[in-house]
Amino acid sequence: MARRTKAEADETRVKLLDAAEQVFFEKGVARASLNEIAQRAGATRGAVYWHFKDKVDVFTSMLDRICMPFEEICDDKYGELAPLDRIRRSIYAVFDSMDGDERRRKVFDTALFKLEYVGELESVREGHVESFACSQRKFAADLEEASQQDQVQMQMTPQEAALGLHSLFVGLIHGWVLNEGNFPLRSMGEKAVEAYLTGLGFGPSKLPAASSGL
Secondary structure, three states, X not given: OHHHHHXXXXXXXXXXXXXXXXXXXXXXXXXXXXXXXXXXXXXOHHHXXXXXOOHHHHHHHHHHOOOOHHHHHHOOOOOOOOHHXXXXXXXXXXXXXXXXXXXXXXXXXXXXXXXXXXXXXXXXXXXXXXXXXXXXXXXXXXXHHHHHHOOOOOOOOHHHHHHHHHHHHHHHHHHHHHOXXXXXXXXXXXXXXXXXXXXXXXXXXXXXXXXXXX
């Protein structure tokens, strides 16, 4: 019986987070209410407070189900590869995971364009800033190592090159989300990233192209 009760509670939590994704996307975080989320999930307001402290907790729990792009870049799961291949693999893995995923696009739309990171949500912003800085540092370290290995003399510092690459990466995601996924993120993103790396002086990628997958 205890196991069944826990299973039912877990199911309710999932339904509440699914409902939160929809309500936050439709109304924005500030205008959404816990009552609306509960009703959309077919639950009570009391059920919301059983699982979550407040609306911020609902929002952050919703984001926790979808790994954010900066966090994926910071994950060093491609550490055994050459530095440029680490960069490419990590970026293209993000593009692949988002391309065609309507649910994930809507969550990013909410996080990017339907939320004010002030007041009680300031801590969420601080977390994003930390992940942003981590991913940019990783790009800089990999670019510096790649320039040494390939004997490439970049016309800017690794930190400056990383900032440009990071801005390209973020800009592609923002544009894709803002325009409701109306272009193929992986194939267009790959072309843009390869053009940028070529401009820095690096040779072409030896990884499979977008049409072949990773």
